[in-house]
Amino acid sequence: MHGTRSVRQLLTRAFAVLVLLIVCAGLAEMTAVLLQHRVVNQLTTHVQPLQVANARLRTVLADAQRSLRGYLLTGDGQLLDTYHVARGEYHAAIGRLRELAVTGPERASVREQAERADGWWTLAERQWQAPPRSATAAGFVTEGKTLFQAFVAASDSLDQRLARRAASLQRRSATLGWLTVTAVSALTVVAAGLAVLTARRVNRDITAPLGRLVNVLERRRGGDRTIRADPDDGPAEIRAVAAVINTTADKSDRGRAAEQYVARLRADVRHLGYRIRAHLVVDDAIREAIDGLARILRADHVLIRLRYDGSDTPAIFSLHDEHLPGGPLSALAGCDLGWLDTGDAWTTDDEEPAETVHPPDDERAACARIGDGPVLTVAISSGDECIGALTLIRDTGSPWTPVEVRLAEGVVADLGRGVHLARLYEHEQHVVARLKDLDTAKSDFMSTVSHELRTPLTSIAGYLELMLDEEAGALVAPQRRMLEVIARNTRRLRELIEDMLILSRIESGDFRIEKSEVELGSLVDNALAAIAPAAAKASVGVHTEIDRPLRLDADPEQLDRVLMNLLSNAVKFTPPEGTVTVRAGRDGDELVLSVADTGMGIPAAEQQALFARFFRASNAIHQAIPGTGLGLSIVRTIVDNHGGTIAVTSAERVGTTVTVRLPVTAGSS
């Protein structure tokens, strides 16, 4: 814009000119007044008294001349007295006139009048002594008249001069008045113009730049951080204010940038914490922490010393394996951590560490050996136990700020939790692996047991059959009875082994459900056909009520096992002439299968434990009805695996009804 000017200069110049103008106007006015005063003064104190005095002299002389002439013509003594009075006044009048006349021409004029008056007075003295009404007197009158007229002419000359002088003074006064009005008006107009100009310049050079500054401040307050005041706008003082505003803004922006940096560090550290805790392997969590800390906190070396549970030698990790023998951190890696407690933090440049932190000399020496840079050591804790130390090292450069120490502590807290969780997880994995091993061992054991039991059972049952067939010779009755007891128990043992094996396989998940579309009606038919000989032998009647079709998704072999177990139970526990009724039908999305018998029933107190393994009702045991106590357990497990339900209603010596509900489209496995 313009060259650099200051507000002071601007205002000083503008007001100086204004003041000057006002002073000029005042001076002009004062001069005019003084001049007017002088004109008026001259008129009133000089010209007008002169006129008055001149008129007085003329009157005195005229009175003297008139009274003398009258005396000479009339001889009236009274007129002579008047003459003498005038003669007496003459000296005062001429004196007054002489006194007032100051200028050369006036004095000359007054002198001339006096001479002429004296000339007349000389003649007059002679006249009054002449006898009145004489010829001499008459002659004097004529002579006197000439002298008097000469005097009047001189008097008139002075009067005219004075009149001209008065007119000249009055003209000058008028001119002066007009000039004064004109000059003062002109000065006033100039002053007003200057004032307006000043106001406009003040507005342009001060108010506008100030307004722009205010605008900048308001925009900054409104969030525009990039805006700056123009340091070359306006006068020097406003430029200075703009410079101060810019400096403050820069400072504030730097402060804000620092805050944002810290906030970003915090966010980075938080995310690092998440990542650390997400690891399920201790070493991975530590590696994540080391790499993340080196990057976020700009550390040149990172060392982690961890005391493993129960082991005295700590596990050591470092950013670039500097802890290995010969590396820069090897000495520090060998230092004991006994001095460090939960929550402790120590930096080598900290002159006054916390009271509880007492790093031993070997730790200090090892830190000093690494280099001149600052070393920060923070305790890693799991719960209330210090499980190790994190050490961050910068080769050179800035010391660890309190913010960085706090961030490192935050990471260490996450690391502590992460290590704790990873250890728990590893432990859990270990336990799971062991359980799996155990489970496999159990399955293998069951399989082996079954095989190993079957082989001797084959021999027992086979030779028993040979003996009962009398292929080894004839048997006597007690021998046959005993051999039949052995045969019955062999069969029981065999069933027990089979059921145990089935149950074990179903539970281990080895016995997979192979679902297909099954017609339950046909399965029931097959099962009834299979059970028919046993039922006929026991004289038990079998009835069926089946609403076909009864299609469902299920494993046919397993359903067959369910039917066989339920039917054989019903037939087994029903006395001769009793009946077994099989019903099957559809109820909404479920198929309902029930097997009812008119058997011995189950004591109410024992129904609770009906599906427990090896459960046998007390009345069944009492009547020595053979059984393994595993049949209903198997049925229940299979029904559960098909997403179905099983219920039993029973009354002792009345009968038992088992109801199985199976979903048509099985969702669960």
Add this chain to the structure above:
Amino acid sequence: MTVVLVADDDADIRDLVAFKLEQAGHEVIAVGDGQAALEQARSRHPGLAVLDVSMPGLSGIDVCRMLRADPATAGMVIIMLTARVQEQDVEGGFSAGADDYVTKPFSPRELVSRIQALLSRARA
């Protein structure tokens, strides 16, 4: 009368089967492992073999597969004995070429009747 090869590592079961088959009028060659079974089958060409699946060394399934692979013994009738009821055993036995399958514990009477049935069918 048919020559029958019986292979089982359990001597009691081997004797049981041999006794029952001899009673039924067959000539029995009893061996205790898969290798011996293979050798006897190749040297004496029995008409039928009863092979236990789980034997040390060569299993019954191995022996069965090898007999079927050899043209000289390919036409032999083979019955497998096993203590296991797992389906893969049954499938393994049949895929190896067994004619029938009997699980332990079995009835010697039923075994002999199955053998007679197989032999009469083979002769037919």
